[in-house]
Amino acid sequence: xxxxxxxxxxxxxxxxxxxxxxxxxxxxxxxxxxxxxxxxxxxxxxxxxxxxxxxxxxxxxxxxxxxxxxxxxxxxxxxxxxxxxxxxxxxxxxxxxxxxxxxxxxxxxxxxxxxxxxxxxxxxxxxxxxxxxxxxxxxxxxxxxxxxxxxxxxxxxxxxxxxxxxxxxxxxxxxxxxxxxxxxx
Numbered sequence: 642x643x644x645x646x647x648x649x650x651x652x653x654x655x656x657x658x659x660x661x662x663x664x665x666x667x668x669x670x671x672x673x674x675x676x677x678x679x680x681x682x683x684x685x686x687x688x689x690x691x692x693x694x695x696x697x698x699x700x701x702x703x704x705x706x707x708x709x710x711x712x713x714x715x716x717x718x719x720x721x722x723x724x725x726x727x728x729x730x731x732x733x734x735x736x737x738x739x740x741x742x743x744x745x746x747x748x749x750x751x752x753x754x755x756x757x758x759x760x761x762x763x764x765x766x767x768x769x770x771x772x773x774x775x776x777x778x779x780x781x782x783x784x785x786x787x788x789x790x791x792x793x794x795x796x797x798x799x800x801x802x803x804x805x806x807x808x809x810x811x812x813x814x815x816x817x818x819x820x821x822x823x824x825x826x
Contacts, residue, residue, distance in 0.1 A: 674759075674781040675797050678824035680773055681805040685812035687765045687772035691743035693811060694763050694774075697722050697735065703811035706803045726800070733757075756783040761801070762824075774808060776801050777824040 683690065693703060697720075700707040709725040713734075720737045731752070738760070739747040746763040759780035766773040778801050802819045809817030 674779065676777070676779045676824055677798055677801075678775060678777045678822040679798060679801050679805055680775040680820045680822050681809045681814075681817050682768065682771060682773045682820075683809050683812045683814050683817065684771040685814075687767040688743045690772050690774050690808065690812055691746070691765045693808060694746055694765070695740070695742070697737075700724075704804055704807045706800060706807070750780075757781075758783070774805060775822060776805055 693699065698710045698712060700710055706726055707724055708727065711723045711725075711732075713721040713723055715721060716736055722735045723732045724735050725732045734751045736749045736751075737746070738749045739745070744765055746761075748761045748763075750759040750761060751757065757780065759778060762775075762777040762779075764775040764777075766775065778798070780797070805819055806817050
């Protein structure tokens with residue numbers, strides 16, 4: 642009985658190390674990031690869509706995923722905010738990297754805990770009777786364990802799709818359809 646108990650203790654002691662090691666090795670085989678595009682077409686003026694996107698502090702009024710936005714001091718001369726997303730207590734940092742009203746906004750995203758960095762490219766394309774809002778996300782994960790966790794636990798496009806869907810609803814679309822798109826290189 643003593644020998645069985647000793648083996649069980651050894652297994653219980655080593656199991657967490659084996660699990661973490663496996664996650665790290667698997668994470669090494671995963672891509673260091675992702676790039677995808679999504680779009681939604683709405684019957685609203687491009688200027689109106691751009692205004693909602695450019696008003697980051699107003700995002701909680703129309704986005705179910707953004708709980709709160711806190712304006713932070715400018716960073717390197719660029720506007721910066723802390724976003725509270727869903728149940729995440731830490732939040733994410735968002736910095737306006739570039740913009741051309743009313744056509745384009747580029748935001749840099751960073752997880753406050755560190756391993757995630759990304760860029761959101763919004764393009765607002767005027768159409769007859771409305772506009773098309775395109776969102777391209779480029780993301781990088783700092784370490785293999787973070788890559789493993791993202792691969793295991795998340796739908797990478799979910800936040801982007803939810804943001805576009807909520808934006809379209811705020812612009813008066815009852816049942817917006819999110820389109821997959823191949824981002825230009």
